[in-house]
Amino acid sequence: SQKIEQNSEALNIQEGKTATLTCNYTNYSPAYLQWYRQDPGRGPVFLLLIRENEKEKRKERLKVTFDTTLKQSLFHITASQPADSATYLCALDVGAGKSTFGDGTTLTVKP
Amino acid sequence: DAGVIQSPRHEVTEMGQEVTLRCKPISGHDYLFWYRQTMMRGLELLIYFNNNVPIDDSGMPEDRFSAKMPNASFSTLKIQPSEPRDSAVYFCASSRPGWGEQYFGPGTRLTVT
Numbered sequence: 721s722q723k724i725e726q727n728s729e730a731l732n733i734q735e736g737k738t739a740t741l742t743c744n745y746t747n748y749s750p751a752y753l754q755w756y757r758q759d760p761g762r763g764p765v766f767l768l769l770i771r772e773n774e775k776e777k778r779k780e781r782l783k784v785t786f787d788t789t790l791k792q793s794l795f796h797i798t799a800s801q802p803a804d805s806a807t808y809l810c811a812l813d814v815g816a817g818k819s820t821f822g823d824g825t826t827l828t829v830k831p
Numbered sequence: 832d833a834g835v836i837q838s839p840r841h842e843v844t845e846m847g848q849e850v851t852l853r854c855k856p857i858s859g860h861d862y863l864f865w866y867r868q869t870m871m872r873g874l875e876l877l878i879y880f881n882n883n884v885p886i887d888d889s890g891m892p893e894d895r896f897s898a899k900m901p902n903a904s905f906s907t908l909k910i911q912p913s914e915p916r917d918s919a920v921y922f923c924a925s926s927r928p929g930w931g932e933q934y935f936g937p938g939t940r941l942t943v944t
Contacts, residue, residue: 752931763835763922763935764874778839809874813931817862821874 721780723747726810726822733800734830741795741825743810748820751811755785758807758824767808768795800829835936837923843942849911852939854923855904864910864924864933865898874922880906881928913943 721730733765743753752771756764768776770786770793777784797804807826811819834856846852856863864879878888885901891898895914899907910917920940924933 748874754931763924763938764933766932766934769931811933816886817881817926817928818879819863819931819933820876823873 724812724820724822726825728825730826732828735801737800739800739827740798741808743793743822745791745812750810752813754811755784755795756809756811758809764809802829805829815824834933835918835923835925837936837939839939844913845944846914847912850913852908852921854906854936855923857934860925861928862926863900863906866922867919868922869919897919915943918943
């Protein structure tokens with residue numbers, strides 16, 4: 721059966737360090753993968769999309785990698801700040817405009 | 832643009848009552864999605880529409896749930912009759928054709944007592 725796993729329900733790091741979140745999947749062949757941020761009491765907010773033919777994508781302090789052989793995406797936040805504290809969700813394309821979301825990783829950046 | 836608009840933001844109702852959640856997608860977005868989020872099950876897709884037509888309703892938990900999209904700027908999700916296990920946050924999201932990213936509304940927090 722299809723499965724998405726975001727390693728670590730919670731991740732705690734010190735301000736200024738790089739946060740690395742993982743998203744592993746099985747039994748999918750997604751054309752693209754997305755990362756979203758969700759703050760308490762709010763809806764998810766789109767951050768980055770990476771396509772199957774792209775190895776890496778960057779946006780400001782964010783970097784996403786996508787390894788279709790390993791079936792894994794890594795999401796990095798460099799020079800992390802307390803304001804980066806939130807839950808981060810990965811979402812896989814499952815065709816026909818539809819995506820399936822992982823359970824999320826809650827990141828806490830301590831000052 | 833105001834983004835995706837959902838109403839009400841909070842709904843508290845008694846078991847057995849009908850509940851209607853409303854969503855206005857972003858103008859120009861052809862896809863509309865309804866999700867449910869709980870601690871136990873995460874973010875689940877219930878149903879989605881393309882150009883007002885339901886494409887996949889396989890995530891709708893049971894016949895008590897129904898969704899409509901009478902026009903490009905309005906959709907409803909109805910639960911009748913509601914049960915305590917329906918308590919969750921319900922999100923509406925929209926996206927443009929050919930674009931993966933979805934834009935989520937603020938959600939409706941439903942509590943069924």
